[in-house]
Amino acid sequence: MRILLVEDDAVLGMAVRDQIVADGHSVDWAQRIADAGDAVLAAAYDLILLDLMLPDGRGLDFLKARRVAGDVTPVIILTARDQISDRIAGLNAGADDYLVKPFDLFELSARIRAVGRRYGGNPNPxxxxxxxxxxxxxxxxxxxxxxxxxxxxxxxxxxxxxxxxxxxxxxxxxxxxxxxxxxxxxxxxxxxxxxxxxxxxxxxxxxxxxxxxxxxxxxxxxx
Amino acid sequence: MRILLVEDDAVLGMAVRDQIVADGHSVDWAQRIADAGDAVLAAAYDLILLDLMLPDGRGLDFLKARRVAGDVTPVIILTARDQISDRIAGLNAGADDYLVKPFDLFELSARIRAVGRRYGGNPNPxxxxxxxxxxxxxxxxxxxxxxxxxxxxxxxxxxxxxxxxxxxxxxxxxxxxxxxxxxxxxxxxxxxxxxxxxxxxxxxxxxxxxxxxxxxxxxxxxx
DNA sequence: ACCCACCGTTCAGGTTGCCGTCAGATGGAC
DNA sequence: GTCCATCTGACGGCAACCTGAACGGTGGGT
Structure with missing residues (x-):
């Protein structure tokens, strides 16, 4: 499964990436929204991990724009605990799931599998x-x-x-x-x-x- | 997914219906509570969108009556009244989710998917x-x-x-x-x-x- | 209007069982 | 045999969990 990680926190990004790779997925890491904004690029992935810590809510704009453009690549949102409203806004903007930081890396694996199963039909973990x-x-x-x-x-x-x-x-x-x-x-x-x-x-x-x-x-x- | 929309605001109803249909669902539109009050009719749907703008809180009565009758079709409440008491009353009466108007149509889609996910995959209850x-x-x-x-x-x-x-x-x-x-x-x-x-x-x-x-x-x- | 039953939530105090540690035993490498 | 890494049984501390009780809110009954 190919995963696009849109992140601006280098440390967390590394940990997350390590975990994803350990699960047997391949991952690309877009440090800036502008990189991921390329719809052609993003459409090639099976899953997008989107960090809502990105400044000025541009993460949400990115998400909404993708949905409007008809891109249905599953999206999991990563967000800080005290930004519940962001999380809800994210779901409303079309995210498929969310995770509150700091989260257990195991839980991330589970969510990735769940989303993958929901969309890809990969049945068995x-x-x-x-x-x-x-x-x-x-x-x-x-x-x-x-x-x-x-x-x-x-x-x-x-x-x-x-x-x-x-x-x-x-x-x-x-x-x-x-x-x-x-x-x-x-x-x-x-x-x-x-x-x-x-x-x-x-x-x-x-x-x-x-x-x-x-x-x-x-x-x-x-x- | 078959959706029953209980609404009395024609304009909003059309927008909502368009969005739902765009999401790939089929929808029927009951303009009056009396129409939806027919339990046999309502039970055939996978989801009910209920507008609490209906006069005299009859929407809540409708909801309660359905729950008492044993109908567990998921219900999402739409309301313009953002009073907490209304919201609590709605959830107490058995609603599964809640949306305050005016809401983003993406938001509605997200909630519909969430509710469907919660109840989906249960062929044998x-x-x-x-x-x-x-x-x-x-x-x-x-x-x-x-x-x-x-x-x-x-x-x-x-x-x-x-x-x-x-x-x-x-x-x-x-x-x-x-x-x-x-x-x-x-x-x-x-x-x-x-x-x-x-x-x-x-x-x-x-x-x-x-x-x-x-x-x-x-x-x-x-x- | 009043009372009462019930529900959801919170709190305080008691209890449990896991976690990390240690000391002694075990066993492989040389 | 000696050294040292690893194994194993046991134990105290403490966080996680359980439980009884109380409180405010809601709704139904009279």
Whole structure:
């Protein structure tokens, strides 16, 4: 899925872009409305992420203009919490969904999938790994058909692995995923949580690479 | 989507109708409440646009009567009176959304889509979960065969869960479902209502996932 | 006009269970 | 065997959650 990100906050933009790419989408980043205003360009995308922090409500004008021009590319609005009126105005202007900053990157993934599903007919966010059935959007997980309950942190960690199967993740990367912009940790918390996940998911799901990190192992043959 | 427009302002009615048709919906236009009062007629529509400019608050009476009669067709209220009391009265009477005239026609389209989204994708309104028999369309509920009576808010909350069984809903999502276009809330209202639902439906129906939200758990085995 | 029942919301206080941490055990690399 | 990274069981603190109660508003009944 090709995504156009219209943003003027560089830091948030990077985080968002990283998450989108991690979900397997491609993304272009338009720092200025003028860039995105090119209808021919924008029409080539499957989804537009629009930041309403842009000055003078030009984001909304952009959105309305696109709708008037008949462009029906789905649009998700990103907006600050204290600008509820903007958000409503955005929906009224034809946005398909919105997210309030600061938002969970997981929630962004869910919304993108939802919009994509609504318009593209991509049905299943379901992942199957071994005897595990995973629905990241619904946060449901079954092991051999039997429901498994994960806590918030366990979900966050598991999510990091599921998004990058077969990729080796260093502890630093995992740490960043769990505690992206807030406090750091100072102990073996990640080891503890990997252990807890193994207890719930089975011992062979997460592989330890001594000295480097961890990796989610996907069986090569038939699952 | 078939839409019934209950209106007495001819000019606005035409504009609205044009916009709706432009959105790909079909619309009928009832100029008098008496016309729409025919429940058999109204029940055939997917959405009702109700103008509260109708004299003597008969629009609200109409709305209430329909709800009492068990008709749950989504209703969007159009009104020029921006008095809060009217708005609250309308929502209390069972309206799903609210628009103050004069409104942007894009706004109307957005609301129509939102309401349609909320009620769409529910071909079979009859649901059985555990010992609960649920009819979302009729808003009737039985627990072990015995009728259970829910208030409006309780229904709204329960509906959010039933529409997405086994899916974890964050408090933000639930809030959005309950208070989509009106003001947000500032306390533990959702927790209180979850508690009330559990008291009426049984303690195991709604599962708490600490830090993430709630989930309606459907038994895996025989339901 | 008055009273009463009910609903939605808020608040305060009690309770729970997750999170992060630590210490000791385990096991691979050399 | 030694070193060191990782594993594991256990624990305290605290935020998230639950619950009973109260309050204002609305509507129905008399």
């Amino acid at each position: 379901l992942v199957r790994i071994g005897d595990l059935d995973i629905d990241l959007a619904a946060r449901t997980l079954r092991r051999a058909g039997k429901p498994v309950r994960l806590t918030a942190r366990e979900w966050a960690l598991f999510e990091a692995f599921v998004q990058r199967p077969n990729v080796l993740l260093s502890k630093a990367q995992i740490e960043e995923h769990l505690y992206s912009f807030s406090d750091e940790i100072e102990s073996n918390t990640i080891e503890v949580y990997v252990g807890r996940l193994r207890k719930k998911l089975g011992p062979d799901v997460i592989e330890t690479v001594r000295g480097l990190g961890y990796r989610l192992g996907v069986p090569v043959g038939a699952g | 009859l649901v059985r979960i555990g010992d609960l028999d649920i009819d979302l369309a009729a808003r009737t509920l039985r627990r072990a065969g015995k009728p259970v009576r829910l208030t409006a808010r309780e229904w709204a909350l329960f509906e959010a869960f039933v529409q997405r069984p086994n899916v974890l809903l964050s408090k933000a999502q639930i809030e959005e479902h309950l208070y989509s276009f009106s003001d947000e809330i500032e306390s533990n209202t959702i927790e209180v209502y979850v508690g009330r639902l559990r008291k009426k439906l049984g303690p195991d129906v709604i599962e708490t996932v600490r830090g993430l939200g709630y989930r309606l758990g459907v038994p895996v085995g025989a339901g």
